[in-house]
Amino acid sequence: MGVAYLARRVFYGLISLLILSAIIFVCTHLLPGDAASAILGEAATPEALATLRARLGLDQPVLLQFAHWLGGMVTGDFGVSATLNQPAGAIIAGRFFNSLALALGTIIVAAALAIPLGVVAAVKRGSRLDGAILTASYVGISIPDFIIAPVLIILLAMPPLNLFPSSGFVALGISPGDWLAHTILPVIALTFVLTAHLLRQTRSGMLDVLASDYIRTARLKGLPESLVLWRHGLRNGLTTTITVLALDIGYLMGSIVIVEEIFAYPGLGRLIVYAVANRDIPLVQGTALVIGAVYVAANILADFAHALLNPRLAQQ
Amino acid sequence: MNDGGRRSSLLTRRGFGARLLAAGTATLVAPAILGRRAYGEAKPGGRLTVALFKDLRTLNPIMGIFGNEWRATCNLYNNLTRLTAHGGVEGDLAESYTPSADGMSWTFVLRDGVKFHDGSSFSSADVVATIEKILDPKTAAPYKAELGPIASVKAVDKHSVRIELSSPYADLPKALASSMARIVSERGIADFAKLDNTPYGTGPFVLKEFAPNDHVVMERNPHYFRPGRPYLDRLVLRVLPDTTAQVAALENREVDAIADVDADTFGRLSAIKGVKATQVIGGTFNNIVLYANKPPFDDPRVRMALRLAMDRPQMTDAIAGKTGTPADDQPISAAYEYFDKSIPLRKPDLAKARQLLKAAGHGSGFEHKLVVSNSPASRQKTAVVAQAMAEQIGIRFNIELMDNARYGATIWNKGIESYVGNYGTRPTEDAIISKLYSAKYGIDEGRWAGTPAGKQVEQLIEQGRRVTDSAGRRKIYGEIQRITRDDGPFIIPNFFNSLYAAWGYVNEWPARAINTEMRLDDCWLSADAPGRKA
Numbered sequence: 124m125g126v127a128y129l130a131r132r133v134f135y136g137l138i139s140l141l142i143l144s145a146i147i148f149v150c151t152h153l154l155p156g157d158a159a160s161a162i163l164g165e166a167a168t169p170e171a172l173a174t175l176r177a178r179l180g181l182d183q184p185v186l187l188q189f190a191h192w193l194g195g196m197v198t199g200d201f202g203v204s205a206t207l208n209q210p211a212g213a214i215i216a217g218r219f220f221n222s223l224a225l226a227l228g229t230i231i232v233a234a235a236l237a238i239p240l241g242v243v244a245a246v247k248r249g250s251r252l253d254g255a256i257l258t259a260s261y262v263g264i265s266i267p268d269f270i271i272a273p274v275l276i277i278l279l280a281m282p283p284l285n286l287f288p289s290s291g292f293v294a295l296g297i298s299p300g301d302w303l304a305h306t307i308l309p310v311i312a313l314t315f316v317l318t319a320h321l322l323r324q325t326r327s328g329m330l331d332v333l334a335s336d337y338i339r340t341a342r343l344k345g346l347p348e349s350l351v352l353w354r355h356g357l358r359n360g361l362t363t364t365i366t367v368l369a370l371d372i373g374y375l376m377g378s379i380v381i382v383e384e385i386f387a388y389p390g391l392g393r394l395i396v397y398a399v400a401n402r403d404i405p406l407v408q409g410t411a412l413v414i415g416a417v418y419v420a421a422n423i424l425a426d427f428a429h430a431l432l433n434p435r436l437a438q439q
Numbered sequence: 440m441n442d443g444g445r446r447s448s449l450l451t452r453r454g455f456g457a458r459l460l461a462a463g464t465a466t467l468v469a470p471a472i473l474g475r476r477a478y479g480e481a482k483p484g485g486r487l488t489v490a491l492f493k494d495l496r497t498l499n500p501i502m503g504i505f506g507n508e509w510r511a512t513c514n515l516y517n518n519l520t521r522l523t524a525h526g527g528v529e530g531d532l533a534e535s536y537t538p539s540a541d542g543m544s545w546t547f548v549l550r551d552g553v554k555f556h557d558g559s560s561f562s563s564a565d566v567v568a569t570i571e572k573i574l575d576p577k578t579a580a581p582y583k584a585e586l587g588p589i590a591s592v593k594a595v596d597k598h599s600v601r602i603e604l605s606s607p608y609a610d611l612p613k614a615l616a617s618s619m620a621r622i623v624s625e626r627g628i629a630d631f632a633k634l635d636n637t638p639y640g641t642g643p644f645v646l647k648e649f650a651p652n653d654h655v656v657m658e659r660n661p662h663y664f665r666p667g668r669p670y671l672d673r674l675v676l677r678v679l680p681d682t683t684a685q686v687a688a689l690e691n692r693e694v695d696a697i698a699d700v701d702a703d704t705f706g707r708l709s710a711i712k713g714v715k716a717t718q719v720i721g722g723t724f725n726n727i728v729l730y731a732n733k734p735p736f737d738d739p740r741v742r743m744a745l746r747l748a749m750d751r752p753q754m755t756d757a758i759a760g761k762t763g764t765p766a767d768d769q770p771i772s773a774a775y776e777y778f779d780k781s782i783p784l785r786k787p788d789l790a791k792a793r794q795l796l797k798a799a800g801h802g803s804g805f806e807h808k809l810v811v812s813n814s815p816a817s818r819q820k821t822a823v824v825a826q827a828m829a830e831q832i833g834i835r836f837n838i839e840l841m842d843n844a845r846y847g848a849t850i851w852n853k854g855i856e857s858y859v860g861n862y863g864t865r866p867t868e869d870a871i872i873s874k875l876y877s878a879k880y881g882i883d884e885g886r887w888a889g890t891p892a893g894k895q896v897e898q899l900i901e902q903g904r905r906v907t908d909s910a911g912r913r914k915i916y917g918e919i920q921r922i923t924r925d926d927g928p929f930i931i932p933n934f935f936n937s938l939y940a941a942w943g944y945v946n947e948w949p950a951r952a953i954n955t956e957m958r959l960d961d962c963w964l965s966a967d968a969p970g971r972k973a
Contacts, residue, residue, distance in 0.1 A: 161844055164581060209651070387680060
């Protein structure tokens with residue numbers, strides 16, 4: 124696992140992103156309607172539409188528009204949002220960090236809950252505890268986020284408990300306490316499904332490992348059980364969990380779209396919904412690219428984590 | 440709404456005393472809002488936070504199309520004129536206005552000593568720059584047509600302007616109170632691209648912070664021209680797209696008011712103790728478009744048959760809950776000055792409807808496609824309820840649900856498929872009537888202007904713009920309401936009331952039929968408001 128390997132992975136990642144942005148560009152153009160019709164709404168006259176299309180450059184050939192956008196990207200210019208009339212890069216950057224806070228918070232909480240619970244469930248396989256953990260994870264996996272989020276608001280943000288603000292956002296720089304208070308409920312909502320999913324994967328990964336020959340060998344040579352489990356077992360069992368976690372980033376981005384809307388949290392999820400509904404191509408492109416890049420990066424990181432946990436993989 | 444614990448009320452801007460339809464507590468609330476509360480009581484200071492629903496993309500008043508954009512800009516800017524609570528019009532940046540004898544021009548005398556937020560003085564040059572910018576086709580202003588037949592605008596001197604018309608237009612002062620006609624400084628017009636985030640206005644509040652589709656923070660304009668106003672030190676607008684979050688935020692007093700409540704949420708809000716949930720008769724409606732230039736609805740008998748199948752009070756309840764008013768297929772509601780209340784609401788008559796269908800050659804009914812956009816959600820309800828009503832006489836609507844952007848680009852006003860349109864309350868009868876029915880001034884949405892009745896309405900529209908005396912206008916707009924009700928190309932089952940909710944400590948909320956004109960310069964907070972403690 125050397126620098127060449129990393130460079131190759133990053134190179135393929137970039138190619139994927141290029142293909143992704145081309146697909147999204149074409150798809151957005153295939154959708155009926157454009158930013159000009161979104162800006163004018165039900166007041167659009169053909170003359171006004173034509174004027175606005177010319178102003179926004181939407182009257183140029185699609186290929187030229189794409190080339191223009193790509194040219195900007197190479198120099199780090201995300202273009203100007205067609206409907207908000209602000210640099211798309213600045214809008215996306217702010218939203219990106221807000222969503223990143225949600226995503227990291229969710230991953231940390233979910234991993235902290237799911238990995239120990241998954242291991243316990245695997246070790247105590249068939250016990251009542253295992254049953255309880257599995258049942259809870261079924262419940263978590265089957266309640267959709269658009270139910271969990273409002274229920275959390277009603278239970279935790281309204282009287283009598285009134286623990287958190289019901290929705291909204293305060294920047295970290297303005298008040299760290301308020302920032303945290305506004306971030307907790309969305310993170311809990313996102314954690315539900317992710318934890319359940321990770322827990323089940325950790326449990327089955329561990330079960331496979333525990334049934335393997337080398338664990339039996341370790342036990343036979345008299346190693347203490349805790350060492351067997353946490354050193355030999357979890358190390359290998361976690362490889363599945365990490366792969367799942369990396370893939371779940373994509374899933375998490377989908378949940379973020381819903382959860383951010385309900386909690387009026389200004390992140391990438393709400394931005395991309397707005398951008399698509401208003402056919403704001405620079406915003407759609409930029410947001411999709413950032414989400415795609417996160418996904419690619421997460422998978423590269425997962426490969427590295429694999430290699431660290433299991434050095435044999437790096438030799439291949 | 441008869442529940443004693445709830446405090447909801449129904450107000451109209453015209454003759455509201457006679458039209459307080461809601462029971463009991465309504466009279467307690469109405470005078471406090473629309474009446475003349477002694478201003479001596481008003482206490483300056485405090486912060487008011489208002490929840491909004493849906494998008495707020497831009498602060499450019501000329502290019503805005505969403506209600507929330509106008510809710511923001513009416514606090515940052517002023518118009519030449521403004522609508523009163525009772526549907527009349529009064530000067531705002533204009534001190535007075537008079538038409539010429541032939542009705543072909545109007546002279547506006549401007550207020551002296553008004554300053555823009557950037558410190559520059561307001562003068563006739565700003566008015567000229569703003570109106571010319573709206574009229575310039577290169578601007579592509581969405582609501583340009585609703586400003587009226589303006590030919591040119593000239594500065595007579597520093598403090599008066601003359602607006603020349605291409606045809607007489609009695610409604611000009613009211614049209615200038617429209618949301619898109621806010622007066623922007625000459626410098627702002629020159630800097631047009633910046634208007635999206637930077638206001639160049641004279642309004643009661645100055646901008647502190649704007650995050651598109653998220654929040655707007657404003658502070659009191661200490662140089663505002665109305666003495667002692669605004670009362671509030673700070674005004675925060677927050678976009679909350681989810682209704683559960685909205686209700687929770689209001690209940691927790693994280694927001695003090697919700698500016699635009701949906702019908703389903705209204706009942707929940709009126710049940711919160713201490714919250715005033717108020718409805719004002721509005722003129723917003725959904726219209727099912729029946730193209731009059733193509734079968735089957737080119738036959739007036741078929742349109743009439745469909746009208747006769749509609750049970751309007753029942754539809755109103757199903758579509759708008761207790762927050763709607765039955766309508767009669769024409770767009771003028773009791774919110775307008777010249778609403779003709781002598782026209783009786785059409786009652787359903789299925790036998791006659793079937794008879795008409797048979798006479799038109801559709802004895803066994805027919806299928807018809809009806810396209811519905813997903814936003815606002817009330818459109819789907821309108822379609823489904825109308826579908827159930829039409830089915831009784833054998834007209835089977837096939838509903839196709841569509842994303843709003845796609846609908847806007849491929850269906851709306853394209854003359855192809857029937858659909859459910861959606862229109863907000865306008866400042867004048869003429870604005871909505873000419874938009875819907877006139878081929879000359881509007882979009883002739885039902886392709887009906889060429890029919891004999893349509894031609895008659897086109898002439899009446901022309902007359903309505905010329906006649907200035909009130910009795911004459913009442914007669915003309917009454918006639919238009921009758922003709923469009925009986926022959927027009929739409930089914931309009933109900934009007935939606937304007938709904939808002941606020942804690943009892945919020946005083947002088949601007950209850951208006953056009954609820955997007957949410958100017959909060961008279962609003963003040965009682966001593967127990969949380970916004971006074973912060």
